[in-house]
Amino acid sequence: MEALLDLMRAAGDRITTSRRLLAGALLDRQGPITAEELCSLVQAQAPDISISTIYRNLEELARLEIVEHSHLGHGSAVYQLTSSAQAHLVCDGCGKTLVAPKELFEDLARQAAARYGFTVDPRHFAIQGYCQDCQTSGAPS
Amino acid sequence: MEALLDLMRAAGDRITTSRRLLAGALLDRQGPITAEELCSLVQAQAPDISISTIYRNLEELARLEIVEHSHLGHGSAVYQLTSSAQAHLVCDGCGKTLVAPKELFEDLARQAAARYGFTVDPRHFAIQGYCQDCQTSGAPS
DNA sequence: GTGCTTGCAAACGTTTTGCAGACTC
DNA sequence: GAGTCTGCAAAACGTTTGCAAGCAC
Numbered sequence: 001m002e003a004l005l006d007l008m009r010a011a012g013d014r015i016t017t018s019r020r021l022l023a024g025a026l027l028d029r030q031g032p033i034t035a036e037e038l039c040s041l042v043q044a045q046a047p048d049i050s051i052s053t054i055y056r057n058l059e060e061l062a063r064l065e066i067v068e069h070s071h072l073g074h075g076s077a078v079y080q081l082t083s084s085a086q087a088h089l090v091c092d093g094c095g096k097t098l099v100a101p102k103e104l105f106e107d108l109a110r111q112a113a114a115r116y117g118f119t120v121d122p123r124h125f126a127i128q129g130y131c132q133d134c135q136t137s138g139a140p141s
Numbered sequence: 142m143e144a145l146l147d148l149m150r151a152a153g154d155r156i157t158t159s160r161r162l163l164a165g166a167l168l169d170r171q172g173p174i175t176a177e178e179l180c181s182l183v184q185a186q187a188p189d190i191s192i193s194t195i196y197r198n199l200e201e202l203a204r205l206e207i208v209e210h211s212h213l214g215h216g217s218a219v220y221q222l223t224s225s226a227q228a229h230l231v232c233d234g235c236g237k238t239l240v241a242p243k244e245l246f247e248d249l250a251r252q253a254a255a256r257y258g259f260t261v262d263p264r265h266f267a268i269q270g271y272c273q274d275c276q277t278s279g280a281p282s
Numbered sequence: 283g284t285g286c287t288t289g290c291a292a293a294c295g296t297t298t299t300g301c302a303g304a305c306t307c
Numbered sequence: 308g309a310g311t312c313t314g315c316a317a318a319a320c321g322t323t324t325g326c327a328a329g330c331a332c
Contacts, residue, residue: 035297055297155286193324
């Protein structure tokens with residue numbers, strides 16, 4: 001937590017209540033979370049903090065590469081700490097997400113590099129498909 | 142083209158100018174394209190067709206599983222023909238996209254199935270990272 | 283002629299922005 | 308005290324919807 005705030009201090013940013021609470025919420029979650037959820041968590045402790053402050057702070061954290069945002073499935077963007085960012089398997093049927101450990105991408109990363117000189121960022125994406133439960137219902141056969 | 146329209150006819154849908162032009166635009170592109178771009182292409186031939194018609198028709202085409210929409214990167218959704226849908230490697234640096242053939246995902250698909258019972262849809266996603274040209278500039282080392 | 287499709291305009295949910303006041307340093 | 312950060316309200320953006328007129332069948 002202090003490490004995170006120190007990164008902001010080092011960038012010349014001021015440490016305010018909203019930033020402290022936002023950092024806490026991100027650290028607690030350790031996974032992707034929407035701006036709106038973050039706002040609720042922060043407002044639980046400081047009701048006056050507005051959603052635009054959340055967005056502005058997330059933007060600043062993204063600029064410092066402390067958080068990154070991505071679009072899992074259809075809907076709001078989600079944010080997560082760069083340090084804990086992981087790829088996810090997102091079910092097209094029910095929207096459930098599973099964490100996808102790096103090992104799953106090793107082969108893909110190797111091939112993309114060899115064939116295209118493309119460096120895969122294994123923290124950064126949503127693999128779509130169907131989870132065990134939704135397999136039967138919606139999956140294209 | 143006629144094959145595509147026949148699928149709509151078979152579903153009881155009527156073949157209108159907007160649908161014909163939209164189908165043409167999707168077939169021409171053979172790749173992901175936003176609703177807005179599609180609208181421009183269609184309007185180039187029939188200026189009165191409105192964006193809401195494009196969205197409604199895309200929705201209907203998605204319902205028939207003729208097109209699918211996904212979110213590559215940050216911004217508008219993109220649409221593509223299911224038949225030509227492919228995964229893409231999207232560069233976080235310059236936004237360029239490369240087509241990623243299915244073979245790249247075979248290992249990933251196998252592991253996701255074995256470990257999580259998750260069926261990967263290899264047409265459906267954007268692998269983020271950095272292309273050859275952007276490797277040096279923005280890539281996290 | 284029936285009823286699906288369309289254009290328009292207005293609503294929607296998410297994200298961004300302008301501004302004056304409040305706060306950190 | 309200087310300049311950043313904030314709340315509020317309004318705008319922007321992509322997308323969806325209600326309605327009455329228009330068109331395919």
